[in-house]
Amino acid sequence: AMEERRYRSASGAPIALRRRQHSASCRELAVRCPRLQLRSLSAVTCAVWLAAYGLFVLSENSMVLSAAIFITLIGLIIYLHFVKIDQESLLVIGSLGIQVTSSYASGKESTTFIEMSQVKDVVINEAIHMQKVIYYLCILLQDPGDPQGVSEVVPLFQSSKPRLDCLIEVYKSCQEILEQRMTAPQSS
Amino acid sequence: ENSPAPLPERAIYGFALFLGSWFGFILYLIWAFIPETWLFTLGLTYWPQKYWAVALPAYLLVAIGVGYILLFGINMMSTAPLNSTDTITDNYAKKQQQKKFQEEAIPALRDIPISEVNRMFFLPEK
Numbered sequence: 001a002m003e004e005r006r007y008r009s010a011s012g013a014p015i016a017l018r019r020r021q022h023s024a025s026c027r028e029l030a031v032r033c034p035r036l037q038l039r040s041l042s043a044v045t046c047a048v049w050l051a052a053y054g055l056f057v058l059s060e061n062s063m064v065l066s067a068a069i070f071i072t073l074i075g076l077i078i079y080l081h082f083v084k085i086d087q088e089s090l091l092v093i094g095s096l097g098i099q100v101t102s103s104y105a106s107g108k109e110s111t112t113f114i115e116m117s118q119v120k121d122v123v124i125n126e127a128i129h130m131q132k133v134i135y136y137l138c139i140l141l142q143d144p145g146d147p148q149g150v151s152e153v154v155p156l157f158q159s160s161k162p163r164l165d166c167l168i169e170v171y172k173s174c175q176e177i178l179e180q181r182m183t184a185p186q187s188s
Numbered sequence: 189e190n191s192p193a194p195l196p197e198r199a200i201y202g203f204a205l206f207l208g209s210w211f212g213f214i215l216y217l218i219w220a221f222i223p224e225t226w227l228f229t230l231g232l233t234y235w236p237q238k239y240w241a242v243a244l245p246a247y248l249l250v251a252i253g254v255g256y257i258l259l260f261g262i263n264m265m266s267t268a269p270l271n272s273t274d275t276i277t278d279n280y281a282k283k284q285q286q287k288k289f290q291e292e293a294i295p296a297l298r299d300i301p302i303s304e305v306n307r308m309f310f311l312p313e314k
Contacts, residue, residue, distance in 0.1 A: 121303045124310065127275045128267050136270060140303075148301075150277065155270045168310050175311060 007166035009033070010134050015160050017169060025094030025177055029170050031160045032087045036080070036105060048072055081106040085159040090170065094177045098122075098139060100156060112154075116181070118142055120150060122174040124167050135164045137171065216241070276302050 004018045013034050020028040052068030084105040091099040097115045104110075120140040126133055137156045143149035162170075220241035227235065268274040277299070287296035 121306075123302050123306045125275055125302065127270055129270060130264075138270075140276070149282070150273050153271050153273055153276060158270070171306065171310050175307075 010161040017166050027173055028091045030089035033160045088157050092177045094180050124171050137167050
């Protein structure tokens with residue numbers, strides 16, 4: 001079963017949450033960010049090229065123009081490959097673990113897998129981030145020495161930054177699977 | 189014993205500071221405006237260069253302006269990042285002792301773990 005719903009990010013951009021239920025103990029939640037807008041790309045390119053033309057008029061050196069074209073192309077490639085995230089997804093498999101995937105606009109995917117024995121809980125935390133207080137979903141990792149302790153916090157959906165309504169949906173889906181750990185413990 | 193009421197000693201301190209600050213201000217004006225030759229004829233040859241009469245206030249104002257930006261920056265640097273455990277707990281919460289639950293009494297104050305808080309807020313009660 002698959003469903004998709006629209007929400008807003010912390011900064012107001014439209015994002016979409018897609019929920020897929022693969023089985024009773026396996027769920028995939030993907031947040032899709034808005035794609036690179038043509039108008040912002042054109043605006044940045046025009047600004048950089050106008051500035052380069054102004055420098056060319058002042059310095060009479062035509063290398064400035066070719067350098068500007070080069071910088072714009074390289075900058076766009078670096079932005080698409082390292083900065084612009086297209087989709088962030090969370091795959092929760094009840095007995096196995098949690099997989100976090102970020103797909104960049106250039107097609108690159110970066111994946112992290114966390115074993116279920118290391119996962120203490122998935123919670124919505126509030127923290128101060130750049131003069132704002134934001135809600136964000138995070139995975140709490142178990143401290144091996146202390147059953148009540150948290151050794152590490154892994155924040156999720158860092159670049160799409162969904163708002164609280166979207167986070168509550170993701171939280172409820174994850175908790176339904178994590179609760180099964182308590183009721184059906186398996187010896188491995 | 190420490191009241192903000194006026195006392196004779198406080199009045200004397202205040203007046204001494206008042207006279208002292210007026211004296212300092214007149215001295216600064218003399219140093220800044222009276223030509224060097226006149227000061228030499230009076231015998232005052234070892235005063236600092238007049239350059240500092242303008243430089244020190246300029247340094248002070250720039251330092252105050254930079255101080256605003258510096259304080260803002262230090263605040264931002266001291267804020268815990270999103271992936272640190274300081275956003276969840278701290279040493280006092282880890283070492284807290286649990287008080288025994290008493291019937292008909294208000295429960296003791298304690299730091300509630302974030303998992304419990306989340307379940308209360310976001311999972312609907314059945």
